[in-house]
Amino acid sequence: MQKLIYFFGEGPRNPTERSDLLGGKGAGLNEMTCLGIPVPPGFTIATAACREFLETNAWPKGLEEELKEAIKRLEKIMGRTFGHAKNPLLVSVRSGAKVSMPGMMETILNLGLNDETTAGLARLKSGSGKACLAATTFADDCYRRFKEMFTHVVGGAVPQNPWEQLKMAIDAVFHSWNTPRAKTYRRIHSIPEDLGTAVNIQVMVFGNRGEKSATGVAFTRSPSTGEKKFFGEFLMNAQGEDVVAGIRTPEPIEQLAKMLPKAYASLMEVQKKLEGHFSDMQDIEFTIEEGKLYLLQTRTGKRTAHAAVKIAVDMAKEGMISRADAIRRVNPLLLDQLLHPALDPDHGKPVIARGLPASPGAGCGKVVFESRKAFEAAQTGEKVILVRKETSPDDIDGMHAAQGILTATGGMTSHAAVVARGMNKCCVAGCGDIVVNLKAEKFVTKDGREVRAGDVITLNGTTGEVVLGAVATVPARIDDDFKTLLMWADEFSDLEVRANADTPHDAAVAIDFGARGVGLCRTEHMFFELDRIPVMQEMILSKDREARIRALDKLEVMQTNDFYGIFKAMEGYPVTIRLLDPPLHEFLPRKKQDIEALAQTAGLTYEQLRDLIESMTEVNPMLGHRGCRLMVTYPEITEMQTRAIMNAAVKAMSEGIETHPEIMIPLVGTVEEFTIIRDDIKRVADEILLPTPNLSYKIGTMIEIPRACLVASKIAGEAEFFSFGTNDLTQMTYGYSRDDAGRFIQQYRAAGILKDDPFMTIDQEGVGELVRMTVQAGRGENSMLKIGVCGEHGGDPKSIAFFHSAGLNYVSCSPYRVPVARLAAAQAALLDMETEIIPDVTVTEIKVKEKV
């Protein structure tokens, strides 16, 4: 029979096996016990028991017997008896999955109390007079807490029989794996559904046992800034739940040194030991019972992106970890947080309140007071700030939907703070300056200002400020640690990272973020600008080729300047320019008054123009007359754009700016489309370049039509580069219109049909198969072929890992995603190094390669 219960200190030694079996909390308790750190005795029911229970709705065979044995063993250790009226053993029952899910699972403290044992507990330590009274108060406090928690978690009345209590509590922990909020959390954080939770049963120690007792949580370094400084909060005479629940606002850990100096000294020693042992910042829970320190939990601490970067770089510099480890430690998606714009410090808008800077970044939106409303508003694209007294796990959906979260109570480790950091969302917590009135849907600041639902506020999660009105933002800045980490990352990467940039400004930002070129410059974005769209419209409404060419001549002047600016910003790096892609009707007005205005300018009647626009409208514009299909119809547009690109390049070169234009033809599905347009481009370009023979350029194509993948070898025989447009490729491979699929993609994910949103993370099985086929066929035909990707997936870490394994040369993403992509590319290369079979390289050599 499978062993299902492990005493702390007796679990398996292999860390992965251990946490698979015992969950994160159980593994930590096990390890701490081994390290000789004071932990109240206890044991863990393995996750396998939960899995079997959820499947069969019954306890695994033998579990009850093992449980009885384990409790007996605890009784022996403690010299107390479970359910004994005079000398009762009390335990806590806590969930603990492999992956930490704060606040999502259930905890019951003080289990074993009933009317009898409560009296026993009081008697156990009572003297007479005041001490007797305190002991009774303490025991009653424990019993009250127990009954509240039990009722809340298990439901129904509390049985007097402690064994029944225990079994019901274990069942409740098992069931809590499948609550809607746990499922939501797992969906948001992509945690597998089939892990199950372990159950930790541990002798109670009491932080609420009077004035020498306390309870708290702490981090070995700052989870907010990463600063190498012990950081935490505690409450005197309290049980652990009080800190996390945000009911009382706790005191900073430094205060503990003054109040319980000996316990504080032990705590400092323990935290140092733990961080050293795990080589990572630890998030610990402790209780001090009448002056004695107990550790109740240790786990790798969640942290802000800023902290993650600083801790990783610091630890590598301190020699605790290798540079490769430092790179592996930082979740690239978290970096996004550092790259979002901050509030303009000189915004001049009134700061109406201040709270704790619980999760950095800035957020702006209309105030809502209900999570449901936040969720609904997000569905319609409206930006909101969720304001609550405090948050609870039921608020998950609303927090996810909001731009930021503001709570009136709770500390830096309150539910709101922890969850917001996990979601990479700005949060101001414990804002005692405001009083929230949910019913009246308003909050009032301490100077009496009322803010109602619908009013716009801005949160600064980095400073804790609440600002009335919408505040302008200033671009993100990369600090030195960040730069260091990315520099290290580049040393490991095989993939080059480029940026999608449509303007000289975008290009400059991209260069600042370390982009090695432009992978996608969308020329149509230039035409949507206010001063250009009339010229574009003039071109589209031209009655003949001559009139069209006159309009194109005007556009050419503008485009030449655009390209020149981008070439200048990207000096020395390649710039991939995609020729005009969208259907022409996108440039024409839809609203009646706009059509009337344009008709007047164009010398048409309203009816004529309306009919013309109607005749151009397409049933499925996504699959319509656009991309290279337009170029076949209107070669003069291609010629104009080619001239603009080449003249800009010639100008840049004449000023000594090294320029590498790469002209990209969109929406190619047949090699004939490519060659016809390529020949057009070449003819025009070569004529312009005649006096500048040292300027070389490339002509390539987007690979975004499934058919292009199927005839990739033919196209590769003609093209100099491929750039996967995985947005459109995903649309066509799945048959999902990105504009419409929102209706069912969420439902599909909930039903388990889709693991990820395929527009966020590339579908490796389907779309990815086309990518692999294309790379193989393309390189087989043309070994010099450069291959990249310029869809949204180019900035998604999971997708980047795939592109690395598929053998691409580069990824291109939005400028603010460039750092994310650089780090993800390095991680992909490191992962590859681990899984590669390298028979001829010794471990020493790899270490050298890792630049430790």
Added chain:
Amino acid sequence: MQKLIYFFGEGPRNPTERSDLLGGKGAGLNEMTCLGIPVPPGFTIATAACREFLETNAWPKGLEEELKEAIKRLEKIMGRTFGHAKNPLLVSVRSGAKVSMPGMMETILNLGLNDETTAGLARLKSGSGKACLAATTFADDCYRRFKEMFTHVVGGAVPQNPWEQLKMAIDAVFHSWNTPRAKTYRRIHSIPEDLGTAVNIQVMVFGNRGEKSATGVAFTRSPSTGEKKFFGEFLMNAQGEDVVAGIRTPEPIEQLAKMLPKAYASLMEVQKKLEGHFSDMQDIEFTIEEGKLYLLQTRTGKRTAHAAVKIAVDMAKEGMISRADAIRRVNPLLLDQLLHPALDPDHGKPVIARGLPASPGAGCGKVVFESRKAFEAAQTGEKVILVRKETSPDDIDGMHAAQGILTATGGMTSHAAVVARGMNKCCVAGCGDIVVNLKAEKFVTKDGREVRAGDVITLNGTTGEVVLGAVATVPARIDDDFKTLLMWADEFSDLEVRANADTPHDAAVAIDFGARGVGLCRTEHMFFELDRIPVMQEMILSKDREARIRALDKLEVMQTNDFYGIFKAMEGYPVTIRLLDPPLHEFLPRKKQDIEALAQTAGLTYEQLRDLIESMTEVNPMLGHRGCRLMVTYPEITEMQTRAIMNAAVKAMSEGIETHPEIMIPLVGTVEEFTIIRDDIKRVADEILLPTPNLSYKIGTMIEIPRACLVASKIAGEAEFFSFGTNDLTQMTYGYSRDDAGRFIQQYRAAGILKDDPFMTIDQEGVGELVRMTVQAGRGENSMLKIGVCGEHGGDPKSIAFFHSAGLNYVSCSPYRVPVARLAAAQAALLDMETEIIPDVTVTEIKVKEKV
């Protein structure tokens, strides 16, 4: 140096090589010379010369020398000299490509005439008095014709130097390959662009040399009915162009027996010999010069579908060809002509004129008098009849666009008749009952009735009747020859042919045409009927699941009846039913008054319903919330349809009707979609079938999303059949919206980017690659997997050949296409047999297999 000129009788013996080199006309002249049939001496300039000329714009090296040699040789044979004033050699110069393109290329007769040689020609045969006058008239007639033709074909003035005439004429023939009308013809008939034309230069014989001279064209069997009867027309004292041009109405060939009995007897002997030699019906041109017969051309005759079938079956029965040959002889696309409805014989509408039944079938539309207008009308979907005095190659586009063609002059072999038959379009030619006034845009019948542009007429191409007004049609009937041919075809086929049928009526038609089951029953078509759409709308507008189920219950009753009717019609054969596919918003109204009406019924305000419809509208409905995506959202629709199918099947079985339902899930892109919906269906179906265990059914899927092809092996592990939906698969693989791509597909074909319209003929390279991958992966996983196709391509012969080679089990097409598909499937199997390497089977065995 490559030999470029071949004397008649001296070309290569291999028929393919010969016609590649010499073109069709040249090959025929060559062969006839070999057979000892009287042919005026001459030679052919090979097609290679034309190709080189078109590429380099210069004559190939050595051509001029060869030409001089060849003319010298002709001079020697005839004892005349080219350009000699007294004894001039005259020649014809005719184009002749490998593939016959009647009327498209250029011909010049009587070349070699100038002011001097014309006098010489007249003197050559002149006596005195009347004979002298006749000879002069004859010579002048020849010179006039020559000058007219030369001016028309070459352009500019006629040079006096016969060598210059000859070289210019040859140039003109070369150039004529690339006239717009030749290109149009090739595009319509899918003739390769790079064949080039040969040039035939032949000694003139004169059908216009007086009362014992004549010229004519004839067929060895009737090209219209296939009847085994020599069939033709001639003109006394005329040159060949007169017959074809339709200027004079010729006499039937039987008359020739009376007028020139000796020549007629020779002609009968020659035609018999030619048909026997070529084992096919021949189309011949002859000239009788002063009583002596000359053959000027023989080629396999074009024929109506009806004639093609009859000739093939007759010849097989006569033992001239094998049954396999008979099958190969008939172009499946031509069968379509036999399958189109004919006019209701009891229509009672006035027959206002009668002409020649030049091309069978029926056509109805508004009268237009200009080809351009016919073309424009077709663009907007309007049906027109093109009415002309006679047609010319410039009318190609208009003829193609019209429903039928009516001409006032010209015979059964006039341009209009030949081209209409080739286009499979009904035509009444030589209708002397009408007078066409192009300028006034009207025609007047002999009893004075005026028909103006825009009036509706109906043509009966089978009888030659012109009817005023629109006439009802009666279904096509399959005659015995047709049945025989298809019966033979089925013996060779590997592919099963099913029909797409949405109603019991469609199913019955399909069975009549030999379908072996229904490959696609589109259930939504049932919901679009007038009495059902309100219930469908009620279902869509349901406020909750309960209301939706109430509406679905009503639909279920209707659907059960539909399915029962189809099962009954298809007794014993499988019926594949596709569950609801289109997005729900397709069932809701678009027009204001319809929305108002529905809002009232549904108890909504106009604004509410309008907003609801707007919110359901999709940017790209093709890629939207439809197919299995709807079934995931609304499992109750799937359940209703499953109940309807199964209850109908149970009812049919209870009446002794053998039933094989196959339930098909549309738009599957992931195996999870399939299994979720499959499980839903199975649960409902198995409950209904509990009392009827002998009723088996299958659950399979459409393969129409590119991703489904990429994960085919997974889906094959769960599905019992695949049916390729090549319409949608083509849309997504190419990224072409079928509704929008018309804008550029024609342009793409003209530019050579697309060879065929990919919605007509499957794209073997791209979409076909997905089909091949899917078949391989699907069968690899599930060797029992049945695979078919139910897109439009299922009725296209070229596509059917591909599906055969890809190893599909069946094709499904519209009922009227079933015979086409059966024949195409047999041809594909035969082609496979030819190309297969069959090492163990002797030729005798193959003969047995062919059932000769």
